Amino acid sequence: MKTILKYIICILVILNLFIVKGLACTALIGYDNPSNGFFQFEATSSYGAAPFTYHWDFGDGTQDSGVSVEKQYESSGSFEVFFTLTDNDGCVSNASFVVQSHVTQDDCDVLDCVYPGDTNGDNQANIYDLFPISIYHGVNGPSRGETSMDWEGQICENWKIDDIYGINLKHSDCNGDGVIDQNDIEAINLNYQNDHSFEGSYGDENDPPLYLELVTDSIIVDLLNPVNVEVSFNVYLGNETNQITDLYGIASSLEFDEELIVPGSVEFYYEQNSFLCNSENLLEVKKEFNGHYDFALARNNGLSSSGFGKIAVVNFTIIADLVVQRTGSDTQMPFYVNVTGTSGIRDNGSTISINNKDLNFMIHLDRTSPNRNLIDDSTISIAPNPSNGMLHIESTEHPIDLVKIMSAQGALIQQYDAGRSMNYNADLSHLPNGVYFINIQSDDRFITKKIVLFK
Numbered sequence: 001m002k003t004i005l006k007y008i009i010c011i012l013v014i015l016n017l018f019i020v021k022g023l024a025c026t027a028l029i030g031y032d033n034p035s036n037g038f039f040q041f042e043a044t045s046s047y048g049a050a051p052f053t054y055h056w057d058f059g060d061g062t063q064d065s066g067v068s069v070e071k072q073y074e075s076s077g078s079f080e081v082f083f084t085l086t087d088n089d090g091c092v093s094n095a096s097f098v099v100q101s102h103v104t105q106d107d108c109d110v111l112d113c114v115y116p117g118d119t120n121g122d123n124q125a126n127i128y129d130l131f132p133i134s135i136y137h138g139v140n141g142p143s144r145g146e147t148s149m150d151w152e153g154q155i156c157e158n159w160k161i162d163d164i165y166g167i168n169l170k171h172s173d174c175n176g177d178g179v180i181d182q183n184d185i186e187a188i189n190l191n192y193q194n195d196h197s198f199e200g201s202y203g204d205e206n207d208p209p210l211y212l213e214l215v216t217d218s219i220i221v222d223l224l225n226p227v228n229v230e231v232s233f234n235v236y237l238g239n240e241t242n243q244i245t246d247l248y249g250i251a252s253s254l255e256f257d258e259e260l261i262v263p264g265s266v267e268f269y270y271e272q273n274s275f276l277c278n279s280e281n282l283l284e285v286k287k288e289f290n291g292h293y294d295f296a297l298a299r300n301n302g303l304s305s306s307g308f309g310k311i312a313v314v315n316f317t318i319i320a321d322l323v324v325q326r327t328g329s330d331t332q333m334p335f336y337v338n339v340t341g342t343s344g345i346r347d348n349g350s351t352i353s354i355n356n357k358d359l360n361f362m363i364h365l366d367r368t369s370p371n372r373n374l375i376d377d378s379t380i381s382i383a384p385n386p387s388n389g390m391l392h393i394e395s396t397e398h399p400i401d402l403v404k405i406m407s408a409q410g411a412l413i414q415q416y417d418a419g420r421s422m423n424y425n426a427d428l429s430h431l432p433n434g435v436y437f438i439n440i441q442s443d444d445r446f447i448t449k450k451i452v453l454f455k
């Protein structure tokens with residue numbers, strides 16, 4: 001008899017099964033460990049007076065209840081699991097057993113790991129990741145414990161809810177504190193990536209438009225004194241005949257001619273009286289990135305809004321010298337701001353088609369001043385670029401009169417008299433690292449080039 005009992009216990013241990021026995025109530029419990037760190041615990045049968053309650057303490061500070069529960073441990077180690085069965089007559093029985101959890105980074109190949117900032121599970125953190133944060137704003141779930149916002153796979157217990165696309169809401173808790181709110185937006189900004197290969201919900205002429213209108217009257221560059229030009233345009237969504245119904249959030253990307261605008265000069269201001277919402281209820285992501293200005297605006301109170309009108313004003317600065325160089329002998333030059341990747345959402349996360357409309361305008365060159373000619377690019381060398389502080393300028397055709405160093409915003413920082421030399425060394429080692437423009441003048445000729453200082 002003793003031999004048979006030992007044999008049964010041996011079989012139970014091999015199968016990870018345990019008998020839990022109180023005075024009048026008994027349960028057979030077991031667990032399975034299909035992947036590292038992940039366990040399924042189950043009470044396979046119970047004896048006593050139904051209904052039963054089942055309580056599990058996983059030994060890492062977390063608990064759950066139910067006849068069958070899942071647990072994802074966040075670290076490796078031994079954990080003592082406490083199980084309690086209570087029947088309808090108040091009979092209580094307990095059992096404890098130790099499980100071994102093995103968690104490695106490789107587990108993210110098989111587990112649904114959180115990458116902070118990627119709330120919609122497409123492996124990039126960008127404007128569209130604001131939407132789940134706005135829709136599920138205020139929802140709670142298990143926290144990740146000790147965590148970071150670094151772009152690395154982080155193991156987290158599943159939350160009880162998925163979004164309408166089947167992505168678990170734990171991905172929207174970017175900072176891992178157990179609540180989805182505006183503090184999770186920081187991870188999107190920290191880990192921002194956008195390949196701008198937009199797909200999907202492009203609208204057509206029948207859909208409400210997203211369009212841009214210039215605020216600046218006319219854009220004129222003076223050929224003799226090419227000063228950088230500030231341009232403003234308004235961003236509109238919908239119009240009187242084609243309004244937007246049930247809008248909860250909008251994301252879009254404005255594509256500029258990257259060479260022609262001052263880096264970092266794009267400014268985007270939300271229109272506080274916009275039909276979308278007042279600014280207290282607004283969540284925003286804004287990023288100048290690879291020649292694009294990406295923005296997402298969304299509400300945070302679960303209610304959509306309908307209407308049309310101005311939603312933002314955008315300012316940016318055009319580099320006048322480069323316009324002059326690129327235009328050659330023409331009197332005007334076209335400039336484009338392309339609207340791409342626009343996506344509108346309703347409060348349930350479904351999409352609204354929007355018709356992208358680009359902005360085209362002309363930059364006019366004022367040639368009423370005496371003409372100035374460009375120095376042929378092939379006759380000037382500026383090296384090294386990037387520079388660690390010393391720049392060697394060499395001209396093969398025209399003697400150099402003047403060397404001007406300008407900030408990325410076009411402000412004059414320093415001016416050197418080169419004494420009509422064919423070679424000149426400019427020392428920029430006292431300036432901070434960054435992008436600068438160098439303007440070289442010879443008689444009535446000039447050339448402007450972008451340089452990078454990196455010490």
Ligand SMILES: [Ca+2]
Pocket residue numbers: 117118119120121122123124125126128129
């Ligand atoms: Ca994403």
Ligand SMILES: [Ca+2]
Pocket residue numbers: 172173174175176177178179180181183184
């Ligand atoms: Ca959070």
